[in-house]
Amino acid sequence: MRAVRLEEFGGSLIVAEVPVPQPGAGQVLVEVRACAVDRFDTAIRAQVRERAELPLILGHEISGVVAGVGEGADRWREGDRVVTSLYLTCGYCRWCRRGRETICENFGGHIGVNVPGGYAQYTVLPASNLVGLPESVDFPAGSLLANVIGTPFHALVKRMRLTPAEHLIVTGGGGGVGLHAIQIGVMLGARVMGVDLGAAKLAAMRDAGAEWVVDPGESDLVAAAQEWTSGIGVDGVLELVGPATMPATLQSLAKGGRMVIVGSHTGSDWKIDPGLIYRNEWEILGSRNVTVDELSTVATLVDNGRIRPIVAGLHPLEDAEILHQRVLDGVVLGRDVLLPNGESPG
Ligand SMILES: [Zn+2]
Structure with a gap:
């Protein structure tokens, strides 16, 4: 598959051929249909945020289609449209059990930082992070649900x-x-x-x-x-x-x-x-990120037209470098979105 790889901190974003990953237990293989680009990606690349292992496939604002299912993840089926929350959480600590997994005691980091992300044609995601993407919401809009909409939803509804x-x-x-x-x-x-x-x-x-x-x-x-x-x-x-x-x-x-x-x-x-x-x-x-439960509510609100995802532009993987510069220049209104599998946003 084609993927954008970061091979050194501060270095170029290089499109490379890499093997399609295989889903393990509790994981799902997702064909990435859209991946939004944001300041967090540029910070990881510049190594001013959490430390990542190189080489790395960036990208945490992901929507796509289930393309394979690992052991124990069979609540999902091939062809399901999905979005993902980006935190790697344990699911069993006292905060996860209370539905507050954004402050998980065993926080494992982020998709696109501590595990490969969505600047690629395929990625493997934890089944428990996924929420169904309604048919009415196209993939670029869907890629905005978790981070750019979920974060203020959690902040304003749950916290404020x-x-x-x-x-x-x-x-x-x-x-x-x-x-x-x-x-x-x-x-x-x-x-x-x-x-x-x-x-x-x-x-x-x-x-x-x-x-x-x-x-x-x-x-x-x-x-x-x-x-x-x-x-x-x-x-x-x-x-x-x-x-x-x-x-x-x-x-x-x-x-x-x-x-x-x-x-x-x-x-x-x-x-x-x-x-x-x-x-x-x-x-x-x-306030920190969004819970999977809230992400599900956000998907419904966008489906109902109550919140309108603001997509600035659609781009091929080759444009990752350009999109990072646009973030750093502060000129993006909404989110720029990569389409790793090509043009058709729906
Ligand atoms: Zn936990």
């Missing part, structure tokens, strides 16, 4: 418990996760302010449903949030940026507000006065 008519700020709202977070906020009945840099991202956030958009390079975020909420402050902040925006978003929280931190790509130092937290009864929460 966002309710109708609340005010929500989404920082990094013009990125892939952010644009879908805005849609989910609107779907939940909240009012959403999107925060990001540049006219293109402001426009995309409006298209996604944000009623108010702010470029913090152009205007004062705290003042905007105060004006938007008539001085009350916002009920929720979804932080996809980190310390660069957190002082302002924290200052924008209303009493009883919740900040959910999903990403922090602007550093790791953050000072906070504990008095502010207890006096305001604020909740500062973390």
Whole structure:
């Protein structure tokens, strides 16, 4: 099969012929029909994130068709359309048993990092990670379900418990996760302010449903949030940026507000006065990825047209290098998607 291989950290993405993998016990062979490309892939490649074994086939945002089934994985059949969650979890620790496998005690890493991923015509995936992809959702859209839609779904529904008519700020709202977070906020009945840099991202956030958009390079975020909420402050902040925006978003929280931190790509130092937290009864929460159960709900919501996956472009495997550069340049609106088995997205 054809696959894009990373042979050295920071090196080129090389299309190579490699053997089709075989599914072991509890595994399924999937013909990869679409694999989205994101910042995590570029970070693994540059070795600024989790350590991977080389050579590596990147790619964790995968949709496809079951092409083979290993021992004990026969709840899946050849021809089934599927998407996968990307975490390798144990299934038996106390958190997995409670349906909170995103904090698995025996976390085994990520598909596309610790096992081969989806920049290839075929890949082997854990059967327990898979969810059926509805017929109405094409494969490129399907490749967005777990990461780019599932992540904000888990953050806003399970962790923030966002309710109708609340005010929500989404920082990094013009990125892939952010644009879908805005849609989910609107779907939940909240009012959403999107925060990001540049006219293109402001426009995309409006298209996604944000009623108010702010470029913090152009205007004062705290003042905007105060004006938007008539001085009350916002009920929720979804932080996809980190310390660069957190002082302002924290200052924008209303009493009883919740900040959910999903990403922090602007550093790791953050000072906070504990008095502010207890006096305001604020909740500062973390959120990580999506559970398989939630992924199933996300698939239904996309099937029903409640969330619209934003696919930026469709590309052959040879374009992997170009797509990484587009991620690094910050010009992708939604997600660029690789089609390892060719053009037909449906
Ligand atoms: Zn576990």
